Amino acid sequence: MRYLPHTPDDVREMLDVIGVKSVDELFGSIPETLKLNRPMDLPTALPECRLRFELEKLASVNRDAGSMPCFAGAGIYNHYVPAAVGQLLLRSEFYTAYTPYQPEVSQGTLQAIFEYQTMMARYLAMEVSNASLYDGSTATAEAVGMALRIFKNKRPVVVIAGHVHPEYLDVVRSYLTHPEETLRLVPGGSDGRVDMAALDAAMGPEVSAILVQHPNFLGLLEDLARLRETATKHESLLVTTFSEALAFGLIKAPGAFGADIVVGEGQSFGMPVSFGGPLLGVMTTRKAHVRSMPGRVVGLTSDRHGNDAFCVTLSTREQHIRREKATSNICTNEGLCALSAAIYLSLLGNDGLSKLARLNHHASRHLAGRLAAIPGVSLPFGQSPWFNEFAVDLPISAAELCRRMADGGILAGVPLSRFEPGQERRLLVAVTELCSGSEIERYVAAFGAACA
Amino acid sequence: MHVPKYLKYSKDHEWANYDEEEGVVIVGITDYAQAKIGDITFVELPEEGDDTERGTSFAEIEHHKGVEEVYSPVSGKVFEINEALSESPELINQDPYEEGWLVKIEPGDLSELDEMMDAEEYEEYLSELQEED
Numbered sequence: 069m070r071y072l073p074h075t076p077d078d079v080r081e082m083l084d085v086i087g088v089k090s091v092d093e094l095f096g097s098i099p100e101t102l103k104l105n106r107p108m109d110l111p112t113a114l115p116e117c118r119l120r121f122e123l124e125k126l127a128s129v130n131r132d133a134g135s136m137p138c139f140a141g142a143g144i145y146n147h148y149v150p151a152a153v154g155q156l157l158l159r160s161e162f163y164t165a166y167t168p169y170q171p172e173v174s175q176g177t178l179q180a181i182f183e184y185q186t187m188m189a190r191y192l193a194m195e196v197s198n199a200s201l202y203d204g205s206t207a208t209a210e211a212v213g214m215a216l217r218i219f220k221n222k223r224p225v226v227v228i229a230g231h232v233h234p235e236y237l238d239v240v241r242s243y244l245t246h247p248e249e250t251l252r253l254v255p256g257g258s259d260g261r262v263d264m265a266a267l268d269a270a271m272g273p274e275v276s277a278i279l280v281q282h283p284n285f286l287g288l289l290e291d292l293a294r295l296r297e298t299a300t301k302h303e304s305l306l307v308t309t310f311s312e313a314l315a316f317g318l319i320k321a322p323g324a325f326g327a328d329i330v331v332g333e334g335q336s337f338g339m340p341v342s343f344g345g346p347l348l349g350v351m352t353t354r355k356a357h358v359r360s361m362p363g364r365v366v367g368l369t370s371d372r373h374g375n376d377a378f379c380v381t382l383s384t385r386e387q388h389i390r391r392e393k394a395t396s397n398i399c400t401n402e403g404l405c406a407l408s409a410a411i412y413l414s415l416l417g418n419d420g421l422s423k424l425a426r427l428n429h430h431a432s433r434h435l436a437g438r439l440a441a442i443p444g445v446s447l448p449f450g451q452s453p454w455f456n457e458f459a460v461d462l463p464i465s466a467a468e469l470c471r472r473m474a475d476g477g478i479l480a481g482v483p484l485s486r487f488e489p490g491q492e493r494r495l496l497v498a499v500t501e502l503c504s505g506s507e508i509e510r511y512v513a514a515f516g517a518a519c520a
Numbered sequence: 521m522h523v524p525k526y527l528k529y530s531k532d533h534e535w536a537n538y539d540e541e542e543g544v545v546i547v548g549i550t551d552y553a554q555a556k557i558g559d560i561t562f563v564e565l566p567e568e569g570d571d572t573e574r575g576t577s578f579a580e581i582e583h584h585k586g587v588e589e590v591y592s593p594v595s596g597k598v599f600e601i602n603e604a605l606s607e608s609p610e611l612i613n614q615d616p617y618e619e620g621w622l623v624k625i626e627p628g629d630l631s632e633l634d635e636m637m638d639a640e641e642y643e644e645y646l647s648e649l650q651e652e653d
Contacts (some may be wrong), residue, residue: 091601220567357560 085326129227132476133341137507139435139496141457142285142482143204143311144344145336153411154337162407169303177403178378181366182417184305184410191316191413192330193323194352198199198363200406201349201398204333205239208232208279208309210362210396211331212240215277215305216250217360217395221303223276227252229295231264231285233311234487260288260449260459267298277305277329281314282322286496287457288449292325305329309416313337313350313497315427316456327337329353338412348405359385362396424501430455431508432499438512439497442517448494457498459484463519472518478511480518521646522551528593528633529642535617536593537632541586544599544624546634549581549590552646554616557583565601565623572596574632579622581612588623590600594632600624626627 074082079091088094106462114122138146156162161176171178186373188197201207212226228237228251241247254270257263262280271278278299282290292308299306308322310332316322322330334348337342359382367381385395416424436458440447444463463470466483473480480499484491499508527535530567533553553561560580572578577589578598601623605611612620627633637645 359564393580393587 070189071401074391108362110149112490116194117174125416131479132343133479134437136477136479137503137511138341138479139481139497139499139503139511140479141312142487142496143235143501144341144347145314145456145498145500146341146502147314147336147500149338149340149408150412150415151429152415153220153408155409157408158405161364162404162508172423175378176415178366178380180407180410181401181403182368182378182405187353187410188334188350191321192350192352193321194327194330194363195323195355196358196365197329197350197352198361198365199401200334200403201331201351201363202402203345203347203348203349204309204311204331204335205233205236206398207331207333207351208236209240210398211244211307211309211329211348212277212279213243213354213358213396214357214362215279215328216305218357219276223253223274224245224250225272225274225276226277226307227254227267227275227304229254229267229271229278229280230256230290231288232279232281232309233285233306236281236309236311253348256284256286259452260284260286261290261452262295264291264294264298267295271298271302271304273302275302277302277307279307279309281309283310283312283455283457285311286459287312287454287498289315289319291454292320292327296326300326307331312455312457314421314425315439318429318455319423323352328357329392334409336406337409339408339443346402346405348402348409358382360395361385362394362398382413391468414485425455428499431501431503432456432458435497435499435508436504438508439515442519445515456500457496460495460497462493462495465492467492469495469515469518473511473514476514478507478514482509521556522617523639523643527617527639528636529639529645530591530636530637532591532594532647534590534593536636538627538630538633539624542599542624543626545594545596545627545630546609546621546624547590547593548616548621549612550642553588554613554620557581557588558585558613559583560612561613563609563622564603565605566598568598568601570598572623573600581609590637592625594625594627595629595635596625596627597627598619598623 133146134272143164145484187198187201189195201210217224244250252270254263254266278295280290280295282292296306305328306326307329308327313332313334313336330352332350334350339348348476351363364380364386365382366378369377369379371377385390392407436447439445439460440450448459448461470480470483481495484494527537529535533550535548535550536543539546560581560583564580566578572595574591574593574595575591578592579590580592582590595653602621
């Protein structure tokens with residue numbers, strides 16, 4: 069893309085057209101007291117080679133998952149990204165975040181999205197997938213909006229059951245006009261999972277959906293069969309979200325429990341942790357609800373010669389046609405990230421995914437067992453099933469333990485105090501296939517030393 | 521363009537017919553409207569019991585290139601919807617005045633129908649539109 073700067077004449081001409089004297093006048097509504105009115109306090113310019121050196125020095129202060137063993141998760145997981153993923157993404161044909169509208173010139177991109185949708189729908193045992201959304205949190209917010217829309221806002225409440233990622237909930241709240249009235253929170257029980265009695269008490273004819281995260285924010289598996297029963301009893305929808313997509317390589321997919329909408333974060337499938345983005349919002353549902361689903365869908369059709377052809381379908385729900393009545397004001401997708409997921413899943417296949425998920429689970433159980441044997445350390449939810457992430461209670465502050473272990477070259481996990489006050493001694497630990505046996509031994513030793 | 525004599529018409533190309541036996545106003549879109557829209561792929565109807573307000577949208581008709589709103593010619597309550605349209609939206613294209621009806625409304629105020637056009641006025645209105653085209 070060319071960069072064409074505006075000449076003073078261009079600027080003058082535009083100002084004349086709109087009848088404004090100067091560019092500053094355009095910012096006239098900003099109160100004087102808020103304006104800086106002096107040059108910004110920046111260091112003097114450096115030559116390129118010096119600047120590069122300075123930036124590298126700054127960057128080297130970071131302690132990241134690429135330079136030390138990483139046991140931090142809480143929504144983003146450090147899985148191995150096969151080299152083929154990055155290499156295929158480099159193809160210039162795919163280098164646009166936008167879904168091309170014209171099928172005549174974009175069969176490759178459209179087919180890639182179609183394959184992604186097929187994989188997601190099959191993996192989650194759902195009927196329809198969209199072409200992707202921004203990330204797990206926005207997908208969750210869109211799912212809440214979708215549930216309300218399915219009932220035409222006649223059931224204005226969504227029950228949030230148990231430990232849903234606090235940052236996802238923040239995004240859900242920011243999407244809603246009256247989050248306090250719309251969301252009804254049912255806290256997790258003493259086992260870290262949904263408190264079924266509290267859930268029953270929260271249900272009613274005004275509830276459009278139960279939203280549950282599975283595996284939940286603490287890494288624990290929820291009882292989706294019972295959640296489905298409860299939802300059905302009240303004629304509500306069951307909406308599930310997830311942040312660790314790999315889990316369903318080992319455990320039964322939410323769709324197999326009859327979930328109506330399944331959303332979540334697809335980062336685990338071929339995307340790096342990369343300081344938290346870009347991510348991949350997964351959204352799937354049942355055919356019956358497809359017209360309430362936001363985002364775009366690529367369909368398979370045939371051209372006039374009878375050959376297979378791909379095109380964007382159901383776009384009548386989208387903003388460029390339906391304006392303010394669109395299913396969402398987000399009418400874009402994470403094309404490149406969706407492609408990563410499609411390549412990643414193709415590389416691993418069913419068996420590969422299943423083996424990888426098992427490896428994660430076993431490594432996680434192994435580490436949890438070793439940590440629980442350290443005096444003063446316990447697993448608060450050790451009796452509940454989990455996938456690859458678990459909470460651990462410490463004799464010292466979790467943030468302090470993380471600092472000490474990072475000094476020793478290990479990212480120990482995510483202190484829960486970051487999300488919930490009063491959880492100062494609770495740490496969330498994620499174990500992936502990238503945590504080797506010897507690293508786990510190192511972790512246990514450093515952990516014991518930090519706690520002693 | 522077929523314009524049955526016994527119906528009432530709106531400027532948005534809805535037709536209305538008061539069924540005295542059932543005490544309801546049957547509403548659909550006109551032959552002109554279905555021809556303009558082209559192949560109809562989906563119809564979203566209100567639910568039975570929903571309130572309708574004269575002049576506000578109560579249904580959406582989806583076609584290959586977009587979505588059209590259908591405005592209620594009378595205020596009242598939805599008595600019945602044409603369930604057949606969920607499986608066969610093309611009924612509107614094939615038979616807009618009979619099989620392709622949209623909803624039956626229990627009217628709050630029947631005099632609202634008097635403000636609609638009769639067949640003759642609607643035909644005149646259509647010919648004006650065609651001149652503009």
